[in-house]
Amino acid sequence: MRRHPANPILTREDIPDLGGSVRDVSSVFNPGAICLDGITYLLLRVQTRGRETAWMLAESEDGEHFTVRPKLLEIEGLSDLPVPVHHAYDARLTRLGGVVYAVFAVDSDRGCHLAIARTADLERYEIVGFDTSEEKRNGVLFPCRWDDAAWRLERPNHSAADGSDFSGDTIVLARSQDLVTWERVAPVAQGRWHYFDERIGPGPPPFRVAEGWLCIYHGIATHAAGGDLYQAGALLLDADDPSVVLGRSRENVLEPRAMYEHVGQVPNVVFPSGVVVEGHAPHEIAAPDARVRIYYGAADTCIGLATTTPAELLAACRD
Ligand code: BMA
Numbered sequence: 001m002r003r004h005p006a007n008p009i010l011t012r013e014d015i016p017d018l019g020g021s022v023r024d025v026s027s028v029f030n031p032g033a034i035c036l037d038g039i040t041y042l043l044l045r046v047q048t049r050g051r052e053t054a055w056m057l058a059e060s061e062d063g064e065h066f067t068v069r070p071k072l073l074e075i076e077g078l079s080d081l082p083v084p085v086h087h088a089y090d091a092r093l094t095r096l097g098g099v100v101y102a103v104f105a106v107d108s109d110r111g112c113h114l115a116i117a118r119t120a121d122l123e124r125y126e127i128v129g130f131d132t133s134e135e136k137r138n139g140v141l142f143p144c145r146w147d148d149a150a151w152r153l154e155r156p157n158h159s160a161a162d163g164s165d166f167s168g169d170t171i172v173l174a175r176s177q178d179l180v181t182w183e184r185v186a187p188v189a190q191g192r193w194h195y196f197d198e199r200i201g202p203g204p205p206p207f208r209v210a211e212g213w214l215c216i217y218h219g220i221a222t223h224a225a226g227g228d229l230y231q232a233g234a235l236l237l238d239a240d241d242p243s244v245v246l247g248r249s250r251e252n253v254l255e256p257r258a259m260y261e262h263v264g265q266v267p268n269v270v271f272p273s274g275v276v277v278e279g280h281a282p283h284e285i286a287a288p289d290a291r292v293r294i295y296y297g298a299a300d301t302c303i304g305l306a307t308t309t310p311a312e313l314l315a316a317c318r319d
């Protein structure tokens with residue numbers, strides 16, 4: 001992937017002061033992304049100096065230069081959830097059946113769970129489902145339904161390797177009739193111990209290419225003495241059965257190299273969370289040379305943009 005020359009494209013300095021605790025914020029990172037009627041929107045995870053989480057919206061005509069709307073987004077139903085909630089974060093945006101959904105992690109007194117909310121204007125989000133079946137993060141909806149179900153990739157927080165409660169090493173395919181109750185279908189991919197992606201989780205939502213579904217994921221190398229290293233990898237999943245992996249990048253396709261990726265709140269992190277395929281809706285088959293924009297959190301501090309093409313990602317998956 002190629003970094004945009006203007007990176008980081010969004011930093012804390014771009015966040016308008018709203019008064020109260022949302023002034024002189026600490027960071028903005030891990031955005032959801034969606035392109036509607038030619039405008040690219042980023043759903044921003046903003047962190048205040050109290051380490052509280054706020055959602056804000058940025059918009060752009062070229063997908064590279066963003067303006068942040070000076071208001072907080074509303075998440076209706078968050079305070080009514082059956083558990084005390086501390087943070088809602090890392091929202092991924094998908095348009096499914098004409099409705100835009102955000103799937104996001106909710107940190108609560110009873111662990112980390114996935115919620116799903118619908119929005120008509122990208123400013124007000126109404127929670128329609130909260131899945132407390134198991135601790136999970138990194139839920140990404142597929143942009144179309146099939147077999148009378150909605151589908152998503154998700155990442156249970158438990159590790160198959162060591163039973164840890166804190167992070168996970170398996171991406172799982174799940175299905176739902178109503179977006180409320182999710183049924184696990186099959187494991188899709190495992191972390192590869194000793195290599196770049198020991199622990200893994202879905203990045204942005206999958207998008208279609210002729211060969212199947214392309215998915216960017218994050219892979220964490222945990223064996224470096226300096227601490228965890230967050231990188232991006234690529235997966236090619238079967239078009240009809242996305243639990244079947246047709247290809248996977250042996251090497252990362254983006255790794256912390258720029259200073260803003262090395263240094264920040266959490267060092268050595270690139271965390272891809274948004275994708276826009278220019279000229280294509282995510283459920284349409286993207287041309288091999290389409291420009292793919294990946295929006296990512298850098299060092300849990302700011303937002304970077306990297307670009308690639310389906311052909312390049314497919315080449316990486318065949319490696
Ligand atoms: C992950 C998540 C992300 C974060 C990343 C790096 O486990 O918590 O929100 O960006 O760690 O700190």
